[in-house]
Amino acid sequence: MRNAFVLAAVAGLVLSAPAAAQLPPLPAPPVVQSMPGGPDYAAVLASPIRTDEDRARDETRQTAIVLGFTGVRPGWKVVDMIIGGGYFTRIFSAAVGPGGHVTAWQPAEFIGFQASYAEAIEAADALPNVDAIRSPIAAPDFPYDLDLIFTAQNYHDLHLRPFAADTAARVNTAAFSALKPGGFYVVIDHYAVDGSDLSVADDLHRIDHDTVVREVEAAGFELDSMSPALWNDDDPRTANVFDESIRGRTSQFMIRFRKPE
Structure with missing residues (x-):
């Protein structure tokens, strides 16, 4: 398969960047960082289920903030x-x-494409409260x-040209x-320049924020x-996310959608 798909398949491993003071222009509703009344996630981050490599990535991925935004609970x-x-x-x-x-x-398609993805899903399946699924990308x-469906740095993969x-x-x-009614769908991905077409999914491994909103709202x-x-002010949003000038420091959006009750 094409090399572009190889790079896109590993986009989920790119680390997020620290928030900057200047915020991107965002449409309504009001911006929030977490759901009210959420638990303290310190014990979650300290769990022995996680690896030392995981914990080393928490600061750059701002994992506690991401968890608060999802609102995930026991x-x-x-x-x-x-x-x-x-x-x-x-x-x-x-x-x-x-x-x-x-x-x-x-x-x-990912499992068949890279051995590490097969290994990762097998490791996930071994956890006591996790089940793995390996269905085709267009038929999850x-x-x-x-209560929650979550995807980080991979929504743009749904628009890769092989699919x-x-x-x-x-x-x-x-x-x-x-x-369930009232359940949440949380999407995190690399910002493209506003108004970018879907070619950036292959070319830059990014996607336009508004495109995601339109597509997800169209599903109900x-x-x-x-x-x-x-968000990172230093990301021009025009570089491939694997470019060393920005790798690990891309601007990313976090959007939470809700299924109406």
């Missing part, structure tokens, strides 16, 4: 969508606890009655069906909230 049923190396799968496993459940989805086999043009629409529809979701916590 007992929740969560899907980690396109897990990459399983960083967030292990976090959600610790966060939902023995009374909750995590479904880790690694698309079949999500369970139902979910069907309706892949994102099909995944968003599957997410809507799988969530409501825009619930956004956070600028992963």
Whole structure:
């Protein structure tokens, strides 16, 4: 398969950048960073389920802020969508606890493409409250009655040229069906320049923020909230996310959608 797909497949492993003082222009609703009444996630981050490598990445990925934004709680049923190396799968496993459940989805195309993705999904499946799914990217086999579906740095992969043009629409529809009324769909990805077309998914491994909002709302979701916590003024949003000038320091958006009750 094309080299562009190789690079896109590993986009989920790129680290996020610290928030800068100047915030990007964001549409309504008001920007928030976390859901009210959320738990203290310090114990989650300290969980022995996680690796030392995971913990070394927490500061740059601003993981506590991300967890607060998702609102994840013990007992929740969560899907980690396109897990990459399983960083967030292990976090959600610790966060939902023995009374909750995590479904880790690694698309079949990714597993067949890179051995590390096969290893990551096997490791996720070994966790006591995690089940792995390996369905094709355009046909995610999500369970139902979910509290949260989460994806970080991988939504743009749904628009890679090797995949069907309706892949994102099909995944968003599957997410809507799988969530319980009031459930959340959280999308984090690398900012493209405002108004960019979908070619940037292959060329830069980024996506336009407004494109994501339009696509997810078209599946029936409501825009619930956004956070600028992963914005970086120094990212021109025109460089490939693997370019050494910006790698690990890209601006990323966090958007939380809600399935209406």
